[in-house]
Amino acid sequence: MKRILTLGTAAVLMLGAVAASGSAEGDLAAHGWVGTWAAAPAAAVPNTPQGYPNYSIRNVVHSSAGGNQARVRLSNTFGTQPLTFGHVTLAVAAAASSPQAAPGTMRTLTFGGQSTVVVPAGAEVLSDPAWVRVPADADLLVTTYTPAPSGPVTYHPLAQQTSFFTRDGDFSGEESGASFTERTGVWHYVSEVDVRGPARAAVATLGDSITDGAASTPGANHRWPDYLSDRLHGTLGVLNAGISANRLLLDSAPGGSSGRNALARLADDVLTGEGVRTLIVLEGINDIQQDPHQTDPAMIVSALRQIVAQAKAQGIRVLGGTITPFQGWKVYDPTLEQTRQAVNTFIRTSGVYDGVVDFDAALRDPAHPLAMLPAYDSGDHLHPNDAGYQRMAQAVPLTLL
Numbered sequence: 001m002k003r004i005l006t007l008g009t010a011a012v013l014m015l016g017a018v019a020a021s022g023s024a025e026g027d028l029a030a031h032g033w034v035g036t037w038a039a040a041p042a043a044a045v046p047n048t049p050q051g052y053p054n055y056s057i058r059n060v061v062h063s064s065a066g067g068n069q070a071r072v073r074l075s076n077t078f079g080t081q082p083l084t085f086g087h088v089t090l091a092v093a094a095a096a097s098s099p100q101a102a103p104g105t106m107r108t109l110t111f112g113g114q115s116t117v118v119v120p121a122g123a124e125v126l127s128d129p130a131w132v133r134v135p136a137d138a139d140l141l142v143t144t145y146t147p148a149p150s151g152p153v154t155y156h157p158l159a160q161q162t163s164f165f166t167r168d169g170d171f172s173g174e175e176s177g178a179s180f181t182e183r184t185g186v187w188h189y190v191s192e193v194d195v196r197g198p199a200r201a202a203v204a205t206l207g208d209s210i211t212d213g214a215a216s217t218p219g220a221n222h223r224w225p226d227y228l229s230d231r232l233h234g235t236l237g238v239l240n241a242g243i244s245a246n247r248l249l250l251d252s253a254p255g256g257s258s259g260r261n262a263l264a265r266l267a268d269d270v271l272t273g274e275g276v277r278t279l280i281v282l283e284g285i286n287d288i289q290q291d292p293h294q295t296d297p298a299m300i301v302s303a304l305r306q307i308v309a310q311a312k313a314q315g316i317r318v319l320g321g322t323i324t325p326f327q328g329w330k331v332y333d334p335t336l337e338q339t340r341q342a343v344n345t346f347i348r349t350s351g352v353y354d355g356v357v358d359f360d361a362a363l364r365d366p367a368h369p370l371a372m373l374p375a376y377d378s379g380d381h382l383h384p385n386d387a388g389y390q391r392m393a394q395a396v397p398l399t400l401l
Contacts, residue, residue, distance in 0.1 A: 033071070034199045034275035036063040036134065038192040038239035039159070041269075042259040043252060044078035044152030045188070051083065051150030052188075056172050057165040058099050058143040058180050059190045062221050064229040064238040066136035067197025071127045072109055074144065075191040076119040077268070081151035083119045083189075085111075085144055087172040090130060090193075093139035097219045099164040099177030101141055106175050107132045121151070124191065134195050136234030141177075142190045145170040156187040157257040158244040160213045160223065163187060185218070192239070194274040201277040202237035203228070203401050204270045204316075206262060206307070208286050210324060210392075211242025215378035215385060222386040227393030236401060239276065241269040247286045248303040249294060258286075263303050271314050278401045279311050280357060282321035285382070288339050289331050297342035304343075308352050319400055320353035322360035324392075327371035328381030337370060355400040362395035363388055 039061070072090055076083040088109040091101035109127040111117035119125050134140065147170070164180035165188075171179040205211050205225045213223030229238040243265075245258035252258040259265060262283045270279055281304065287294040294300060308318045322344045326332055348356055363384060365373040372381060376388030384392065 032275060033194045033196050034065055034067070034237040035202045035239045035273045036065045036067070036193050036195045036237045037061045037140070038241060038273060039156040039187050039190070040241045040243050040259065040265065041075045041077040041154045041191050042156050042243045043257040045155045046255065048153045049151065051153050052146050053149045054147065054169055055165055055167055056143060056145045056170055056180070057163065057188045058141050058177065059163045059187050060093065060097060060161055061140050061142060061187070061190065061193060062161070062226070063134055063136055063138050063140055063193070063195070064232070065195055065197065065199035065202070065234045065236065066134050067195030067199070068131065068133055069129045069196040070132050070134050071129050071194050072142055072190060073124055073126050073192040073194070074119065074189050075124045075154045077122060077124065078154040079119070079121045079151050081121050083150040084146065084148055085117050085119070086147040087115060087145040087170050088127065089141070089143045089172045090132060091141045091175070092132070092134065093141050096139050097162055098139070099141065099180040101175045101177065103175065105132055106173060108173060129196070134197075137229070140193060142193065143172040144189050145172045153188055155189070156243070158209065158212045158214060159185055159187045160216055160218045161185070162219055192273065195237070199235060199237050202239050202273060202275040203278045203280065204239045204241055204273050204276045205280045205282070206266070206270055207242040207282040207321070208246040209242070209244035210285070210383060211240060211282055212244045213242070213389070214244055215380070215383040216389055217386055220386070222389055224389040224392040227390045228396055231393060231398065237275060239273045241273070245286055245290070246283065247290065248283045248300055249287050263306055266307055266310060271311065271316070276316055278317045278319065280319045280321055280396065281307055282323070282359060284323050284343050285326060285340070288336050289326065289329065293336060295335055295339050297339050297346070300339070300343050301346045304346070305352060317354040319355045319357050320347040321357045322347050324359050324384070325364045325370055325372045326382045327368070355397065357396050359392050359395060362391050
């Protein structure tokens with residue numbers, strides 16, 4: 001696990017002084033840290049041997065829970081050399097999907113009291129706490145400035161969200177966002193934002209493109225974990241650990257962007273998530289439908305059992321999500337369907353999980369139960385549309401979280 005907390009002595013003293021003073025900010029709810037947003041690092045951006053020297057990248061991310069303090073985790077997981085962040089800021093966006101910061105919300109983040117931090121290859125860093133009021137269900141701006149060549153850039157490729165950047169220097173603290181004239185559809189470096197406030201815990205969602213929100217409306221936060229967050233109204237954080245094309249048993253092909261296999265990345269992408277008490281697992285369809293096809297359900301079941309065992313060993317309850325219908329998808333055949341059905345039978349009946357979220361039953365067409373209901377189908381017969389993602393979120397029993 002790569003979780004690193006770099007809280008400097010000055011920051012510790014400041015927090016103690018504020019708490020003792022009984023100020024409004026010292027009136028913080030007496031709860032611990034909770035993850036409000038996450039995206040799993042998936043790969044290195046192709047053809048970035050020098051990294052992004054002199055770039056400022058303004059990542060737009062969306063909170064689930066709110067709080068009066070925040071901190072940010074940055075990743076060099078797929079880097080091959082040390083990465084220097086010369087300046088990192090956090091702000092609340094002035095408007096949805098905007099690079100402009102709301103007045104008075106811009107904060108420079110520190111790491112052990114320093115505004116510059118060097119991240120070794122393969123590592124992550126966690127900022128010191130910053131006093132900033134983070135609303136629930138709001139866009140946040142995490143801006144990084146990388147002053148020097150740094151090697152391959154760690155990223156999350158399917159953001160379904162526009163972020164912004166400039167190649168012209170350090171504009172991390174720019175409130176107006178006017179310098180951020182270039183756009184990107186991926187998230188660079190940032191992997192989690194935590195808050196301290198009323199939320200007592202977080203829910204993590206481990207999955208593939210269906211959890212990542214493929215085919216949902218870009219910029220609308222219509223992934224099924226987002227809709228789940230809407231149902232929770234900020235009472236729990238929701239952390240999305242989905243990676244498009246991810247598999248349980250095989251890593252991404254060389255040069256691919258589907259990440260390490262789900263079992264290999266479980267510790268980094270889920271078990272280190274701040275305040276996670278419940279995990280919802282929806283994995284396996286890519287093992288079945290991608291080449292090479294895994295048609296032995298026992299192999300998939302074995303990996304799912306390990307995910308459950310390792311999460312429970314950390315005190316996390318685990319809900320099993322049934323694999324959704326895919327009849328009509330380009331490689332569908334009866335053999336692959338038989339594997340899906342066998343895995344779903346295990347999820348529903350084995351008793352291994354603390355509960356079941358029957359995504360299959362929620363999305364399937366009653367008249368053609370091997371296929372997705374057309375009203376929920378994005379059109380490719382594998383990925384749901386916005387209505388389908390909303391239906392998936394509605395299928396989650398909130399009492400089990």
